[in-house]
Amino acid sequence: MSPKAERAALLQGTLDLLVLRTLAVGKHHGHGIALAIQHSSQGALLIDHGSLYPALQRLEASGWVRAEWGVSDNNRRARFYELTAAGKKQLAREADEWRRLSQAVAMVLGPELSGG
C-alpha cells in the first residue's frame, strides 16, 4: 500500500465543512486555508489545492463567506475570505450533521471492524 492511499480523498460536502471550520478561526486567503486544513488533519486529508477555489466560489455564491483582495504577510496580493453570519449558522448545521453521520457510520461498522 502506498502511503498516499491511506490519506482519504475528500467528499465534496466535507471540503465545504472544513473550509468553513478553518475560517471560523479568522480571516484567511486560499493558500492559508489549504495549509491549515492539511496541518490540522495532521496531513491525513488530501486535497488538491486547486479544488479549494471552486469550493470557495461556491461558498461565496451561497452567501456563507465574503471575500476581498488584500496583501498577505509576505507581501503578496491575495484574496481574503471570512465567514458571514449565515456562514456561521451553516457551519454549525453542517458540523452537527457530520457528527451525526459519522456516529451512525461507526455504529453500522461496529467495534470488530473499526478495531480490525
Added chain:
Amino acid sequence: MMHRIWQWLRPRSNEDFANEVESHLAMETDRLMATGMSEHEARQRARRAFGNATSVREQFRDTRWPRLEPLAQDIRYGLRGMRRHRGFTAIAVMSLAVGIGANTTMFGTLDALLLRGPAHVVDANRINRLYFESPRPGETSIPFPTQGYRTYEAIRENTHSFETVAAFWANKVTSGRGSDARLLEFVAVTSSFFPMLGVRPAIGRFFAEDEQSDETRHVAVIGAELWRSAYGGDRSVLGRAIDINGMPYTVIGVAPDDFTGVNLDRVEIWLPLGVARRLLAANVLERHSGAFWLEILGKRREGLSPNQAAADVTAAYRGEWRDSPRYQERYENARAISVPLQLGRGPADNLTSRVSIWIAAVSLLVLVLASINVSNLLLLRSLSRSQEVAVRVSLGASRSRLMQQWLVEGALLSVAAGTCALITARWSATTVHAFLLPKVSPKSVLDARLLVFTALVSLGAGLVASLLPALVTVYRDSARTLGTGRRGGPQRVVIQRILIGTQVALAMVLLVGAGLFVKSFREIRAIDLGIDVDHVLFVNVDFGSMQKLWRDRNARASANAIYREMLGQVKRVPGVRRASMSAGSTFGASSAIALYRPGIPPRQGMAVPFFRAVAPDFFETTGTPLIRGRFFNADDHRANSGVLIVDETTAKEFLPGGDVLQGCVVAGSDQCAHVVGIVKDAVMWDMIGQKGRIVYGPVEDSDEPITTLEIRTAGDPSELIPAIRRAIQSVSPDLPWVDVHPVSQDLDPQLRPRRISAAMFTTFGILALGLAAIGLYGLLAYAVAQQSHEIGVRKALGATDGRITRMVLRSALGVTIGGVAIGLLASLATSKIVANQLYGVSARDPVILSISAVSLIAVSIIAALAPVRRATRVDPVVTLRAD
C-alpha cells in the same frame, strides 16, 4: 439577500479568478523555496499540488451559472415528451389556451374600464370625478355626477383640497347645412380642463380663461380625427372657421391623437363652456329649475386622500344651498363622493362595466377549470411515468430536481397555450371590445400591458396545473421502489375523481349561468315595447336650440312647417307604409301635463304623465295597439278638438274611479277634455323600467315644436334610410343635420351588453362541458386500461358485457353526479348575486337547473362510451395467458 442578488447580477470575472490562482501558486512557491528548494522545482511542485487547473477553471464557471445546465436539459426533455405524446399535448395546450384566451380577451376591455387612466392624462390618480347624493329617509339614494354651473363655481371658490377644479358637458351639435351637414360629438370644458389633465395640444393651443367665461367668444379645438378627415391634417386649419349650429367658430388648436377627455367616447370637437351654456340656454334652465348638466372634476393637492377632498366638497355643496330655503331641506344631508377617473369605477349603475366584470370573473373560472383539466391530464400521464421517476430517484436525482422537471413541462405547455391565446385574442378581444365599448376604438388590441398580462396568466396557469402532479409524483413515486411502480394506487384515482368532480361542478355553475343569461336576454327581447321595433324609423332634425323653438313662436311655426313638408315627401318614398310625426319622442325630449278628474286634483309631489302631440296615423305607424275606444279620427285632428288618448298606466294611475272614456278630465289648462281611447303602454327611455305614462293629443290642437317623424316600413327599415334622407333634403337644400335611424338603434345600448353576456356565458358553458368530458374520458380510459386484468378475470368467471358496462358507467356517473350536486349547491348559493343581473327569470329557475344537470350527465355518458366499449372487448383468454 441583497448581496446575493448583487452577485447574481454582477458575477465575478474569469480574470479575477485567474489572479487568485496565480497568487496561490506564487505563495506556495515562496513557501517551498523557504524550505530550501530551487525556484524552478518549487514552482513545479506548487503546480502539481494545485491539480488540474483547466478543470478548476471549468468548475469555477459552473458555480457562476449553477442551474442553467439542468434547466436546459429539462426543457429539451420536456419538448421531446411533448412531441412524443402529440395527442396529449394538443389537448392540454388547447385546454389551457381556452382558459388563457378567455382572460386575454377580457383584459383589454377591463383594463380600459377599470385600470388604465384615460389616454394622455398625467397624474390620473390624483384626479377625481365628483359624484353627489342626497339621501332621504326611506329612499335608496342614487349617486349622480351632474350639477349646475353654480355648483362648479361654489366648489372652485369654497374648497381648499384641490389644485384645480374643472367641469365639462358632453353632447352633440350640428355642423354645416344641407348635404354637408353632420352631427359632431362635442365636449364643452372649462379652461382649467386641459391643464388639469396635463394634456398638450397637437398643434395650436387650448382655451384661455376669458374664452371660457365669455359667451360671445366663438373658438373651438378640434379632435385629431376630425382634423385628419375634414382638413387632411393640414396645419393651416388654425384660424379657419368651422360652422357650429349655423355660427362660425375659429379653430385655435387640435387635441392630440386618441384624446377623449376623461370618458372613453370619441370627441370630435371641444368648445369653451361659455358658448356651450348659451347653446343649451343653460342659464335660463338653471334659473328655473336648477338644471343638472355639468360633470365636475377635481385634482387633489398632494397628500390629500379622496375622502378628505370629498368632505371638503360636501361642506361647500351644502353651503351653496343653505341660502335657498326651497332646496335646503333636500340638500341638508347631501354628500359628495370622490370617484376615480376610470369609467368602470364610478358608483353609478353602469351596465357595461357590470357586464364586463361579470364576464371577466367567469373567464377566470374557465381558466381554473382549464388548469384543473390539465392538472388531471398530467396526473394521468404521470402514471405511465412512475417507473421513470423511480429510476431517476434511485440514480440520485433530488426531489427538487424532479419537481423542477415537472414545473418546466408545465411552463412549456403554458408558453404554447399563451401563444395560441394571443393569436386568437387578436380577433376575439377586438370583437368583445367592439361589443362592449362600441364607441371606443382601441389603439391596438395587442399592447404591452396585454402581453405582460398574458405571459403572467399563462405561466401562473401552467405552474398551478403542474404543481399537483409534480407533488404527487415526486412524493409518492420517489418513495416507491423500483419494480413495484406498475399499478397506480387507489389513492391517486381518488385525487383524480376529486379533480373531475370539481370540473363537473364548475361546468354545472357555468351551464346554469349560460341558461339564465340566455333566458334573461330572450325575456328582454320579448318585452312588448308597445312599438313595432323591427319596422319603425325615427327622423329628427336638429334645429339648434330647442329653447329658442319653445320661446319663439315664429321659429316654432317655421320648423313645424318644415316637418309637415318632410312628412309629405317621406310618404311618397316607395317602401314607406305609413308616416306620422309627433312633438316629443320615445328617446328624446318630452313635455309633461297635469291630468286628473275634475275635483280630484293629484297629490302634491306625484309624478306627472308625459304629453305627446301626434299627427294623424301615429298609432298605426308606431304599431301601438288600441285597448279600448278608438284612435283619433279626421274630425279630432283640428284645433281645439279637446280630445285625448291615454295609455293603460295613465288611465289606472291618474284617472282612477269610473270609466275613463266617460265624462270630462282636466288636462293642463283644458278643464273638460275627452278621452276617446286607451292604448297599450309604450316604451319610454328604458326598456326594462317603467313603461307608458303618456297622454296623446292631436298635434293640430297643440302649439309645441315637432321633434320627430315616425316612419313605418314594409321591410328592413335600415334599407330605406338613404331614400328617406334624399326625400327630406328635397324639402330644403340647407337643412341642418337630419338624423334618420331605426328604433332598434336606440334600444341597442340597452341590449348589447346583455347580448354579449349571454353569448359569452354560452361559449364558456359549452367549453366547460367539453373540458369536463375530456377529463372524464381520460380518467375512465385509464381506469379501464388499469383494470383490464380484473375485467378479464371477471369475464372469465362469467360476467356479462352488461355487467362490465354497468361497472364502468357507475364509476363515471358517481363522479358526475357528485359534481353536479356540488355545482347545484354552488349555483343556489350564488343565486342572490346573479339575481339582479337577470330579467324575467329566477336565478333558481328549476327548468334551467335540470337542463344543465341532465346535459352534464348525458355528456358524461357519451364520454364513457369509448372506455366502455374497450372494457367489453377485453379478451379473458388473453388476460389469463398473460398471468
